[in-house]
Amino acid sequence: MEPAQQVTSEHPFVKETDSITNEVVPACLSTPNPASVDFHRIFCKDVVRLVETSNIHKHSTTCYKYSKGKSDTSKTCRMRMPRVLVNTSNIDLSTGQITMRRSHPWINNFNECLISACRSNMDIKFIWSGNDAKVLVYYITDYATKSTLAFHNMFALAQQGVKSIEQQRVTNSIDNAIKKSRKLVLRCYNMIASQQEVSGVQVASYLMNYDDHYTTHTFRNLFLISIENYLQA
Structure with missing residues (x-):
């Protein structure tokens, strides 16, 4: 009787069969090991699974949040989906714009190495011009520091403050109007x-004591409260 052979795998989560994909979401699997003998095949298969399960766009209410009040036929997806197919990558010589080949109208742009490492959906874009870089910096800054408190929520909170003051009116009726x-x-x-x-990026920046501005000069802090109290004493 021959001894049982030990079956080893270069990548413990990727099998020759596809049965595992029916049980585990590809995004939850580990990244293929670059030291594997059959790494290229495993890597390509891993990328295909990730794209098919995580990077194909599906319309949701978020897509049309800027099209409220419009009819269904006039609404446009703010993600610009579906996108126009492009047979071959090309460069517009007049503007310098690079258009990459696109064979699927619903797949977001992705980088094979990044999507395999991050295990999540993505929409990557090559920043070619200075204008694109400025727009990107503005978008990241606005996204990281944006206020999520809507006006109607602010009014509701202000109303709570008014009610709180009205409840104290009975006990503190002698207070003047000012x-x-x-x-x-x-x-x-x-x-x-x-x-x-507050956004997570902003919180992390404060906790790590990162700079939130860049200047050409060094400034000194003035504690005006203590100076004001001294002058008023």
């Missing part, structure tokens, strides 16, 4: 500020 107005503004501000959401 003092009441000051309390009202302060209470509304505190209600709004306490509910303000």
Whole structure:
């Protein structure tokens, strides 16, 4: 009787059969090992699975958030899907714009190495011109620092502040109008500020003590509160 052969795999999660794909989402599998003997085949198969399961666009309500009030026929997807097919990659000599080949109208742009390493959907773009770079910097800055508190939410929080002041009116009826107005503004501000959401990028930047601006000069901090208190004493 021959001894049982030990079956080893260069990539423990990718088998020759496709049965595993029916059980585990490809995004949850580990990245193929570059040291594998059959790495190229495993890598290509891994990329195909990731693209098919994670990078094909499907319309949702987010796609049409800028088309509210329009008819279904006039609504346009803000992700610009489906996209025009391009047979071959080309360069517009007049503008310098690079257009990459596209064989599928619903697949987002991706980089094979990045999508295999990050295991998630992506929409990558080559930043070629200075204008594109400026737009990208503005988009990242706006996305990282944007306020998610809508106006109607701010009004609701301000209304809570007004109700809180009205409830104190019975006990503090001797306060004059100026003092009441000051309390009202302060209470509304505190209600709004306490509910303000901050992006994860901004929080991480503050915790890591990263710079949030760039200047050509070095400045000194002035603690004006203590100076003001001293002058008013």
